[in-house]
Amino acid sequence: MYSACSSAKSPGFEKIPSTSIRVLRTVESVRRWHRPHVLDQRSVGLVPTMGALHEGHISLIRAAARENHHVVVSLYVNPAQFGVTEDLDSYPVTWDADVKALAALDRELADDGANLGRISAVFAPTTAEMYPAGFPGQEVNSKGSFVTITPVGEVLEGASRPTFFRGVATVCMKLFNIVQPDRVYFGQKDVQQTVVIRSLVRDFMLPIEVVVGSTVRAADGLALSSRNVYLGERRRRVATVLYKALRAAEAAYAGGARDRETVLGAANKVVEEVLAEQMALAPEQRVTFEVDYISLADPSTMEELVVVDPAKGGILSGAIRMLPVEAPQPGEDLGHSGGPLVRLIDNIILAPS
Ligand SMILES: Nc1ncnc2c1ncn2[C@@H]1O[C@H](COP(=O)(O)OP(=O)(O)OP(=O)(O)O)[C@@H](O)[C@H]1O
Numbered sequence: 001m002y003s004a005c006s007s008a009k010s011p012g013f014e015k016i017p018s019t020s021i022r023v024l025r026t027v028e029s030v031r032r033w034h035r036p037h038v039l040d041q042r043s044v045g046l047v048p049t050m051g052a053l054h055e056g057h058i059s060l061i062r063a064a065a066r067e068n069h070h071v072v073v074s075l076y077v078n079p080a081q082f083g084v085t086e087d088l089d090s091y092p093v094t095w096d097a098d099v100k101a102l103a104a105l106d107r108e109l110a111d112d113g114a115n116l117g118r119i120s121a122v123f124a125p126t127t128a129e130m131y132p133a134g135f136p137g138q139e140v141n142s143k144g145s146f147v148t149i150t151p152v153g154e155v156l157e158g159a160s161r162p163t164f165f166r167g168v169a170t171v172c173m174k175l176f177n178i179v180q181p182d183r184v185y186f187g188q189k190d191v192q193q194t195v196v197i198r199s200l201v202r203d204f205m206l207p208i209e210v211v212v213g214s215t216v217r218a219a220d221g222l223a224l225s226s227r228n229v230y231l232g233e234r235r236r237r238v239a240t241v242l243y244k245a246l247r248a249a250e251a252a253y254a255g256g257a258r259d260r261e262t263v264l265g266a267a268n269k270v271v272e273e274v275l276a277e278q279m280a281l282a283p284e285q286r287v288t289f290e291v292d293y294i295s296l297a298d299p300s301t302m303e304e305l306v307v308v309d310p311a312k313g314g315i316l317s318g319a320i321r322m323l324p325v326e327a328p329q330p331g332e333d334l335g336h337s338g339g340p341l342v343r344l345i346d347n348i349i350l351a352p353s
């Protein structure tokens with residue numbers, strides 16, 4: 001676990017054992033930590049996470065260490081971005097493993113001369129600390145101090161998860177105000193989130209640079225995601241369907257297609273084929289899923305495109321719902337929390353040419 005250190009001269013503080021990484025739990029402790037670094041003109045990079053760390057998070061922390069004197073990683077499962085029927089209660093919490101991964105990464109960063117900084121602090125607040133007026137609730141009509149970024153936060157992920165981007169923008173505004181970073185690091189895996197965060201920074205004149213790290217994938221192409229632990233073996237094998245579909249659309253674009261029908265038609269064909277293959281199997285073997293959306297959108301607004309302007313490019317993105325397995329077999333690995341419905345997202349950027 002982690003330790004609390006104190007001496008006659010310095011007030012007590014928590015650290016991750018065998019490291020110099022501070023564990024900060026309150027707004028006041030972050031402010032106290034940050035003050036001398038502002039005076040010394042040391043830069044701070046913030047990597048916001050909900051914990052359950054994987055190589056996607058690690059790649060963002062590496063990027064932050066290359067470019068900043070200090071890296072702060074926040075670990076906070078923000079209830080405000082979960083809808084009332086979503087998986088807040090079962091969301092994976094792996095504090096001990098996260099702390100170990102951060103300690104190992106920090107040793108590696110220290111040995112690599114190319115880095116400007118290392119992991120200086122983990123910010124792991126409580127909900128009472130983050131919502132001082134009391135948690136406003138997860139409902140669409142909850143009252144409280146919220147940041148809403150529209151219309152970009154209302155489409156795609158925002159249409160399926162109506163309180164999601166309100167929760168994300170609100171908690172990120174809080175995190176940015178608490179940590180006062182020079183740079184913030186987000187993953188392309190959540191591409192619409194990066195558009196929302198860029199809008200937040202621009203529209204509220206925040207003196208912050210937004211850095212987006214590319215999507216880290218498993219060997220078969222599945223985008224790493226904390227929620228992949230829900231899948232279990234059977235669904236994990238089929239979970240690449242979304243990436244395969246997006247790759248097919250990308251290939252159609254690379255082959256010269258510019259219109260929505262042709263580009264997205266290629267993706268939908270893959271989905272239909274994989275679903276047909278699965279439906280031909282017995283219930284004890286098959287995996288079923290539903291497409292929430294497959295989109296071809298403008299990179300700066302996430303509005304749907306009829307035709308891609310190659311000078312601007314586009315974003316291919318999608319969300320699928322992997323349904324709980326039918327006829328579970330004795331001893332079958334169903335995944336974390338009994339293998340509930342899992343919503344997976346992914347995207348590919350069609351770069352401007
Ligand atoms: N595969 C990935 N590659 C790069 N960045 C990622 C990847 N997965 C997540 N991130 C980024 O890490 C940051 C923290 O994300 P979060 O803690 O929600 O993890 P997650 O894996 O996206 O979880 P979830 O399964 O809940 O979506 C976000 O900026 C997110 O985009």
Ligand SMILES: CC(C)(CO)[C@@H](O)C(=O)[O-]
Pocket residue numbers: 048049050076078081168171172190193
């Ligand atoms: C940015 C974030 C940490 C805000 O809670 C979350 O949405 C995430 O992990 O992507």
Ligand code: BAL
Pocket residue numbers: 050081190
């Ligand atoms: N990675 C985005 C966090 C969420 O889906 O709640």
